[in-house]
């Protein structure tokens with residue numbers, strides 16, 4: 001079947017429309033501020049088909065897709081996979097030290113500075 005498409009490519013999170021149809025990520029309670037790079041979305045469009053609205057997205061490497069970042073010294077939990085004692089893969093939470101260089105911009109409370 002012939003598929004009509006009009007693909008738009010994005011340079012990165014600063015491209016206009018990079019966040020079109022990308023939902024805000026729910027705050028999980030453990031993280032403090034909206035990610036300055038993806039503005040709380042955790043991902044952005046890299047390709048967008050203006051005809052079908054199909055898109056390709058990339059995860060934000062600043063917040064690992066969570067949309068939110070830690071501003072204090074609490075460790076950050078990231079979903080991961082490990083091998084259980086029975087030899088099967090299973091989901092787990094891996095903790096990494098937080099990036100303590102994050103600051104809150106007083107002009108934009110809730111949004112971390114880059």
Ligand SMILES: [Zn+2]
Nearest residue numbers: 035038060063
């Ligand atoms: Zn982010």
